[in-house]
Amino acid sequence: MSDPTSHFVGLDIGGTTVKSVIVDSQGEQVGPYVEVRSLVKEGYESTFGQLDKALDELAANAGISRDKIRGIGLDVPAPSSDGVIWGRANLGEDWVGTDIRGKLSERTGIPVFMTNDGNAAALGEYALRNKHLGSLLLVAPGTGLGGGFVLPGGRGFEGMNGLALEVGHISVPFREDDGELPKCSCGLKGCAEAWVSLVALRRRVGIELAKPENAGHPLNEGNPPIEEKAFRLRDFAAQGDALAISIFKQQGFILGYAIADLVRTFDPGLVVIGGGLAESSFRDDYMGWIKEGFKDRAWPVYCHSPLDPEKETTRFEWAIGGDGAAAIGMAYTARELFQ
Numbered sequence: 001m002s003d004p005t006s007h008f009v010g011l012d013i014g015g016t017t018v019k020s021v022i023v024d025s026q027g028e029q030v031g032p033y034v035e036v037r038s039l040v041k042e043g044y045e046s047t048f049g050q051l052d053k054a055l056d057e058l059a060a061n062a063g064i065s066r067d068k069i070r071g072i073g074l075d076v077p078a079p080s081s082d083g084v085i086w087g088r089a090n091l092g093e094d095w096v097g098t099d100i101r102g103k104l105s106e107r108t109g110i111p112v113f114m115t116n117d118g119n120a121a122a123l124g125e126y127a128l129r130n131k132h133l134g135s136l137l138l139v140a141p142g143t144g145l146g147g148g149f150v151l152p153g154g155r156g157f158e159g160m161n162g163l164a165l166e167v168g169h170i171s172v173p174f175r176e177d178d179g180e181l182p183k184c185s186c187g188l189k190g191c192a193e194a195w196v197s198l199v200a201l202r203r204r205v206g207i208e209l210a211k212p213e214n215a216g217h218p219l220n221e222g223n224p225p226i227e228e229k230a231f232r233l234r235d236f237a238a239q240g241d242a243l244a245i246s247i248f249k250q251q252g253f254i255l256g257y258a259i260a261d262l263v264r265t266f267d268p269g270l271v272v273i274g275g276g277l278a279e280s281s282f283r284d285d286y287m288g289w290i291k292e293g294f295k296d297r298a299w300p301v302y303c304h305s306p307l308d309p310e311k312e313t314t315r316f317e318w319a320i321g322g323d324g325a326a327a328i329g330m331a332y333t334a335r336e337l338f339q
Contacts, residue, residue: 006070006339007062010331011051012120012324013038013076015090018050021327022058022069027127027335031061033324040077043092044100048107055108071338072112073330074104075120081162083114111338113330118165119156122148123329124321125272137266139259140274140319141251144168144185145193149266154336168193172258177207192258196251202230204247217243238281245285248277252286256293263294263302263314274319287316 004025012019018038022030034057039046059066078089083101085091101114115123122138129136139147145168149157158164169184169191176182184191185199194200206226208214219229219236236244259271277286295303298314305311321328 003070005064005068007059007064007068008071008073008331008334008338009055009058009069010073010120010327010329010334011054011075012117012326012330013040013047013074014117015040015077018047018054019324019327020051020054020058021324021331022062023331023335024062025335025339027332029328029331031058033327034058034061040090040095041092043094044098044103045094048104051104052108066108069108069110071334072104072108072110073120073332073334073337074101074112074114075117075326075330076100076114077117079163080114080116081158083112086161086163113333113337115156115158115162115330115333116148117326118146118167119148119158120326120329120333121146121274121319121321122150122272123154123156123333124325124327125274125319125329126150126154127328127332128321128325132270134270135266135268136270136272137259137262137268138272138274138319139167139255139262141196141198141255141277142275143198145197145255147262149268154332156333167258167262168197170258170261172254174254174257192254195254196258198230201233201247201251202226204250205230205233208243208247214243219243234277234280245282248282248286249289252289253293253296256290256295257297258293259290260294260297260302263298267302269314271314271316272319273316274321274325278318279322283318287318291316 006025007022010021018036020034024030034054036050036054079086083099085095088096101112105112126136135152136150147165147167149165151157171190172192181190182194183189184194209220233244237248302314
């Protein structure tokens with residue numbers, strides 16, 4: 001029987017901030033999200049100090065002492081397995097090869113579960129859909145292209161070494177204007193992330209604005225840095241700008257094409273699209289472009305049932321958790337594991 005005074009915390013460590021949340025034994029959020037600086041580049045001990053601050057504030061908001069926190073869910077922006085981080089990403093050097101989960105549990109006296117940020121966000125989207133009983137695939141375009149997969153019942157799928165669902169690095173056959181496969185930030189060529197990410201958007205904007213026919217485009221006025229041009233592209237798309245729409249349409253189509261192979265592998269039934277475009281004013285158009293790419297690559301049975309053509313076998317939805325999805329996913333998982 002669960003202890004009604006028990007509480008569970010989700011800690012989402014980002015590059016600059018830690019977002020955190022606390023839930024009670026019924027899974028209900030108590031108080032607002034708490035956000036503190038992460039200090040990840042200064043090392044894990046510095047960030048642990050910030051986690052202590054978050055835990056203190058969360059407990060105060062819930063009106064409990066910290067000894068009532070029965071479990072912590074922690075996610076990190078890097079590949080990890082069994083509590084140990086495998087790759088540095090944007091972290092300080094001392095994170096890699098360290099038992100982060102074990103050290104945090106020892107420091108707090110609380111059991112800890114740890115995964116990466118993509119898996120955490122997928123778990124959060126699952127938790128927020130409390131009537132969804134099947135599996136869920138999250139694909140989230142951002143600086144890169146991340147994602148996660150949740151099995152029926154709410155358990156995340158991480159693979160043997162915690163390295164599963166690197167969705168941005170599946171291969172797609174699309175080529176640049178010169179016929180070459182674009183190089184991905186991971187070092188490989190032809191990855192989906194090389195087309196669907198903020199980094200890819202900057203490259204594509206640069207290529208298109210360098211064409212003679214686009215010399216007079218407003219984004220070329222004053223020659224701002226490429227980062228600013230890419231940032232402003234969303235506003236231009238919202239206003240119906242043909243160049244901006246063409247770039248996002250290509251991106252959405254390629255994303256849908258890549259999702260088709262993921263669906264062929266996992267058959268999730270529900271695909272959730274996260275990232276910043278989930279809140280854009282042209283998101284309905286973007287979702288349409290995703291579905292066009294999906295239908296171009298997916299077998300018909302992954303679109304509609306052969307018994308009932310009106311029944312969708314793969315549904316697409318926008319993410320609903322926003323920036324707090326990963327923290328919610330970690331609190332949800334801590335409650336499931338440690339209650």
